[in-house]
Amino acid sequence: MTTNKQVLLASRPQGEATTANFRIVDTAVPALADGQVLVRHHYLSLDPYMRGRMNEGKSYAQPQPLDEVMIGGTAGEVVESRSASFKPGDRVVGMGGWQQYAVVNASQSGALRKVDDSQVPLSAYLGAVGMPGVTGWYGLMKICEPKEGETVVVSAASGAVGSVVGQLAKTRGCRAVGLAGGPEKCNYVVDELGFDACVDYKRYPDLKSLGTALKDACPNGIDGYFENVGGLILDAVMLRMNAFGRMAFCGMISGYNGEPIPMTYPQIILQSRLKLQGFIVSEHMDVWPQALKELGTLVASGKLKYRETIAQGIESAPEAFLGLLKGKNFGKQLVKMI
């Protein structure tokens, strides 16, 4: 009998999430029914959106149910199959959750996707060539609509989404400016990812100094902004937006624990005739093939770079996730299980 170690949501956070909100259990992998596939996970993706799911109440998605396996994207291999569509050894990505194995109904559309790991590493299908990459692609291309010569700013710039946004903006002939926390991340964003500038928001804890730093980094103002953070950073960026600027709202990690994060100057929306738009990439499946094709080609050719922070073993997932929420990771946060 194969044991499947799983991480369940044990309780909902009161304010900041802690390891006590999770519970690790061992269960037996069940026998497969017809049409089912057993996937052994190599990697679990940890993403900020999961924090929102841990809360009860109105969000864009159903809350993560208590006492069930935490939701999450996974990459692995088929180890047993009772489906004609998959055979043992196939590399696959899906939403297997925080566990070592998943039983998947292979016939369910989109539940499992075969991938080729000869050109693109398997883990990248959870990052630059997966949901985070498409998230960056969608928000940039469909909401920010970058034009050559414009300035695009992205917060959490060294992260899985932000790193894609800035590098894609460069391919469109834009000035790409990041916001990241600490000199190490900022240097990486400029030196390795090729952004034109990166503002270390930790050095500028108030609106005035952050605004000045942004002004220096964006001498022609800001035309497109990709929002992952909210709060003070959002205020500072809004004050530097050019007329007819576009702002893609992808995440507001600074409010995940329930803190108020007011937008101080909504009148700028009018004064600068801005467009602000929120989106969730899973609601735009029509663009995934186009986006994944471009992202895969860029990664395979070495033109789209990314970094990973890898935690070892499924038991480490809660701690790694809490670190992600505090920005302790560097690039895409993964859990490796094999």
Next chain:
Amino acid sequence: MTTNKQVLLASRPQGEATTANFRIVDTAVPALADGQVLVRHHYLSLDPYMRGRMNEGKSYAQPQPLDEVMIGGTAGEVVESRSASFKPGDRVVGMGGWQQYAVVNASQSGALRKVDDSQVPLSAYLGAVGMPGVTGWYGLMKICEPKEGETVVVSAASGAVGSVVGQLAKTRGCRAVGLAGGPEKCNYVVDELGFDACVDYKRYPDLKSLGTALKDACPNGIDGYFENVGGLILDAVMLRMNAFGRMAFCGMISGYNGEPIPMTYPQIILQSRLKLQGFIVSEHMDVWPQALKELGTLVASGKLKYRETIAQGIESAPEAFLGLLKGKNFGKQLVKMI
């Protein structure tokens, strides 16, 4: 010699505007040069945007210069012409400013537009069939994009812009809900303009009670919102927006005096995947012919109703304008000069 009474901006407001910010002067109407037309104003339009122009500093428009005639839309008649395009007696609209007469270079594109006052009253070209009407038309049609069966909400619903928004939304098969101050305005919005409901925001001074009132008025949530006010009303509406809702930012009158008007829950932009867009109607001249045609037809056939508050004499303009900023007017605020 004909005397031209003018209202100049004497000083910039510190906080709330007062009559001391204006100065009334008598000047002589100059002789016309070739290509010029002398217009005698019948009506001056007073609009909230003028308050923004009185401030110095960054806004979407140039500040109103000190010691010059206040900017403003006007409707009147040609009394003297040295242009082949206009003859005495022609009814015209333009941006003649706060004065009894204006000398206009007729060749300047868009400076003066001939109108027909046989079907549509002259004053309506400053309201429902003028800039305010096109403003409502643009924000509703191009940003809110109403679909049959959806719910559209508009603040300042009895005003020149808001009244057009709701009545147009009805022509598109929407539920139209207004926000207005006081029972008289609310009754007018429902009984005369044909909105489905109107919330008296003065009865609900906090987020919770205003939210409950909006919920009652919008049982299916809100799909499109036309923003004229900002502040508490904006917060309450955002909390009731449906997924993929559209919000047109036309004005934020509650912040004109420099008060902070933060948006309390910007995370709703993401959670409900909203689109927020600011606009200024003068930047979308391409839609004016289409919009004016629809608005003119609706007014001529009695299907688009409006109300006017008329102050008599150019000297009354400052007082009437300050009243407008406090919501003392009912419908379109005009100054009648003849």
